[in-house]
Amino acid sequence: MKSIQNYKLTVNNWCLVQKKIAITALVPPELIFACRGEPFDVNNIIPGSKKYPRNKLCAWTAIWQEMLSKREIDIDFLIVVAGGDCHNALVDGQKVAMSGIPTHFFFYPFDGDPDYLESQLYKLSDFLGNVGSPEKPGQIRELKKLGQKIDKKRADGKISAGDAFRIMISFSDLMGDLDKFKKVISSTEERKIDMGNRVALIGVPPIFHDFHDVAQALGLAVVFDELPFEFIRHSGNDIPGIARDYCNYTFARPLDFRIKFLQEELEKRKVDGVIHYTQFACHHMLEDEIMRLKLDYPMLTIQGDLPGNTPEQIKLRLEAFRELLERS
Amino acid sequence: MIGLDVGSTTAKKVSIEDGEIKYKITGTHNWKDLVTGIGGNEIISTGYFRNSVPHRASVTEITAAIYGVRHYFPDADVIVDIGGQDTKIIDVKKNNFTINDKCSAGTGAFLEFVANYFKIELKEMGSFHSRAKRIPAINNTCGVFALSEMISQLVAGYTREEVIAGMHYAFARRISFMIPEAQKLVLIGGTVKNKGMLSALENILQKEVLVPDEPQIVNALGALKYYC
Missing domain, CATH: 3.40.50.11900 (Rossmann fold)
Incomplete structure (x- = not known):
């Protein structure tokens, strides 16, 4: 089985074409757009969904996991908020990664450290192919x-x-x-x-x-x-500015x-x-x-x-x- | 004017004539029998079906319970309404409420399962309980698994009476987890006519529990009192 790290290595040369980037919780959209990505919050389709997931704790994560793994949502890459969201997302995100969708795991700092968040944003920027639209x-x-x-x-x-x-x-x-x-x-x-x-x-x-x-x-x-x-x-x-502001995202604190x-x-x-x-x-x-x-x-x-x-x-x-x- | 409580399993009508409370109870789906000759303009409704029956005004069971209990116990501070499908805990002093309808273990349906299993009437459960010599421990908090545990206790040699008493304790323990500190605790709803369950709850809480004379009609009375 491929590791998540291997999936990451496959995505670094796509930056000239806009790709659909699924997110599982709040990921600064400023950075995704700046990297020429098209963010897509998978949660937004769930309240209208009629899906009964097979294996669930929380229906929010179970439904997006099943839909992504079965390719019922058309996306190119997935960003899982694994720190500052829930452990259900962390596990369900790995299931999606194992189904073959290139996946990145993003962590907010519990203590609000802007330097830590800045390092996370740089890693995310690498995953997304780096900033191409700074405006x-x-x-x-x-x-x-x-x-x-x-x-x-x-x-x-x-x-x-x-x-x-x-x-x-x-x-x-x-x-x-x-x-x-x-x-x-x-x-x-x-x-x-x-x-x-x-x-x-x-x-x-x-x-x-x-x-x-x-x-x-x-x-x-x-x-x-x-x-x-x-x-x-x-x-x-920019990345330092986004880090300074988003480190106060209350749900992660x-x-x-x-x-x-x-x-x-x-x-x-x-x-x-x-x-x-x-x-x-x-x-x-x-x-x-x-x-x-x-x-x-x-x-x-x-x-x-x-x-x-x-x-x-x-x-x-x-x-x-x-x-x-x-x-x- | 009448108060009409159409709940998940029974319908109750209350009127006050010359200061005296008159009432009738029937099955939910026979509620029309209670309002023969009574126009919608004379009905104050409550219960799950409050908006499905003709009414002049409607009020939720929570508010109706507060007004109804006040008639019997003006200084009640917590009300526990054990219905067929849910249990409502109303903290009158703190103006707060919670409803359990996710888990059958704390609702009238749980005891109905037990009565059905033994092929006895619900109203007989109290007298079975009173004849129990021992109380087996039923530890499961899930209604379905508690029933499996009940069967295990029968296999282990406990009598029907003892197992029924054990189920009353399991039920009462489940309810007790939801009840806040109270000076005057009042129980209402059809299930509280079961003396076995009541004595189990009093033992667990180590306090007296107050029950109106006819606990099943309190919400219908409360709907009427709320409006009039």
Whole structure:
């Protein structure tokens, strides 16, 4: 069997042709575009998937693993976030690598060391064929400013939570095409939103494709999405700059760092309550009791497993949570 | 005006006439029998099917439980509603709730499996429990594996009564893990009519557990009280 290292050696001469680069979690898209790659976040197709993976813990990783290994997603290379994401991804990423897709394993520093992250970014740049379009990070920075405006308008009740979420979550790969993505952002419709109860959604994003719209219809306006907010808040014009900013990616850092950041954001956004989404068989489930202890807000914990519509049992919890907030 | 609780296994109707609580209970799919001659405008609904039946207003079982229990125990601080398909833990003082519907081991369905296995009625389980001389340890937290363990205990020589008592303890232990510290703990739902399960839970928690006279109708009553 070929080693992962061997796969890496096969990919260094492709840099003149744009290749589709799958990512399993946040990998600075600035660097992928700068290396003339077209990023593709494999998670973005999972909420709409009807796949029942054969061997699973967390459905997110199990589904992309199976689809990539069976070549049901058309990609050229894979970057697995192996440090700062989960061990399921680390193992499922190796399964994909063994199926023959050239794969690179990327590690965020737990202690936020920018020098370590810089060395990781240089290794990634080597894997991707090195920087060929140095202007791309600057263009992405401008798009992220638009993303931050969308986020603010959503919190101000001018854009629906569902529309804002769909834009913000797409900042992990910017749809692989900066011009196309800019047009999509520009087409976002503004309208007055009945805000009702202001809630923050923390944890991994829900695996249900209609979650934000369902919550809105049940009187819960999501004014903060933890992970998508990370997608729009980091940037950098070159590798040292990207390293200095992305080393504060909260999901890769210790819990106290992440919680302090959350406390500030939740206060800023004047939330009435917090929804903690957890995924079945995901290590983030273990964080729930700490979140409940440290975040001083009414909190609803929900758990999802397979993708699809928001299940009725979750709707019951959302409706009961709205009633709870109205009693508070 | 009536409160109508259409849950996963039973439907309950409550009205208050001259200050007296009147109620009727039937199977979920016979709920129409409860509302003959009553217009939707006179119904406050709750339960899983709350939005599938005609209603003037609807409210979730969590809020209905709070209002219903308040009628019997105004200072209850934790409510445990053990339904056929899920268990809801409501921390009234902290305004918080959790619902277990992923694991059958803490729901009425678990005890129904046991009763079906022994070909006895659910309501007989309490008297079987009271005749047990020993309590076998059933350690599995998974409902399906607990049933396998139950059969192993029968093979090992425990009586039907003792194994049923052991299953009540396994069930009660599972529920106890979900219950926060409480001064006044109230149990509601059809399952809590089972005296064996109740005594197992009191033994595990080492405290008295309060149960309304008719624990199955509390949510229907609460829906009515919530609106009126």
